[in-house]
Amino acid sequence: MDFKLLPSKWLNKKNGLEVRRDDKADVSGHQTEHPVYSLQTEVNRLFDDFFRAAEMPMFGRTFSLSPFGDLDSGAITPRIDVHETDKELRIAAELPGLSENEIDVSLSRDVLTISGEKKQEREQNVKGWYRMERSYGAFSRSVPLPFEVDQDSCKATFKNGVLTVSLTKTAQAQAQTKCIPIKRE
């Protein structure tokens, strides 16, 4: 009876609906998984697939339930924009209120990490707050890179609260883009 709950079995003639299942078959290896467990596996796989699809494939932006998650969560994860040319990748991160000495940019083989700490600057003798929308604290953001970059020719500049990291693609990565000619038949 419980076979009906398993969509994966519907198309399987051998273990089809009409086959009566007995416990001995389980032990002997025909049916290794208990049907309830395999149902659970199915459901788990569905959830996994859904969340994997919901994540942006590039640059490690994770799935957020709230469309305003970034602004309202008080998170200080810097927002990034990524521009690309044939030769380089340019990552711009918004880091208002930090100075270049407070930011760390590091590159491992294929992950760029921007981290630092934003300290709260305020006057002495603050009597009252009307509004506190900006956030402070330590942050770190890792950006997976879609191709190999030349480790030695990376540059980072900081201007007006915007950090720009330029990464040059390796000759190999540049060569990977190949034009495929279309023939007319």
Added chain:
Amino acid sequence: MTGAIAERKEEVATPQSGEPVRNRRVFAPLADIYETNERIFVLADMPGVDEQTIDITLEKNVLTIEGYTSSQTEAGLRLVHCESPEGNYRRVFLLSEEVDREGIEATVKDGVLKLVLPKSAKAMARKITVKTE
């Protein structure tokens, strides 16, 4: 002393003073506002803006801050991932009577605009000493 700066929530998509000529999005910068005994401080996050591209106007009791960012226009440069769409900044604050309009100072550093609004002498809290008779 609450209500010294009443912040006017602005529908950012449609600025109140006329139609925008250029088709750019407008964002309200996030701000911190706090006060000490003598001054009110406003800090606004406006990454990408410097002293040349910031406009602060005070009309009667309406203080408007506007910032203009430049877009990346370089041949062959294409946007592949975007979290902070380009656009300008605009936010309007209503000042109360206690702010000394002449003494307002503004500085911008690392993409943060800092406004210092001194309170007028009249509005400052005074301590009254009690004498014994």
